[in-house]
Amino acid sequence: MRFVPMTEYLQIDLETERWQCRRCGREIASARENYKTGLLVFDRDPREIHRPLIDPQRYEFTFSPDPQWCRIVEFYCPGCGTMVEVEYLPPGHPPTYDMEIDIDALRAQKAGLDDDAVIPLGRDLPVNFSTQAHSNWTGER
Ligand SMILES: [Zn+2]
DSSP states (O other): OOEEEOSSSEEEETTTTEEEETTTOOEEEETTSOGGGGSEEEEEOHHHHSOOSSOTTTOSOOSSOOTTTOEEEEEEOTTTOOEEEEEEEOTTOOOOOOOOOOHHHHHHHHTTSOTTOOOOOGGGSOOOOOOSOOOOTTSOO
């Protein structure tokens, strides 16, 4: 198996050892490094997303995150613009390293699979459009 899906929008190409976008196939970064180094970054003021619930002219605390303490960092694929990840971080904090993959172990694990083998993940999951009512916890319908 050459392409291994890791998240809804990311896969690893075991031949090139690169992170790739699952939407457009764009190579993003080395699979032995943080994938976020190859993505576009939008450092957002959290007040754009979580608007104040009460008048900021009258109150110090408005239920909206303080931009001096919190930033919303969005990561986008440079090929197709798909939002890949979002983090809430203190200002100036480097991107978190949330997936460190043992490429050699992954290659050994997937060695026996065909290149066209499908690992259901995210948007690949089959959708059940059944019109039957769902059962409740007692099993009744
Ligand atoms: Zn893409």
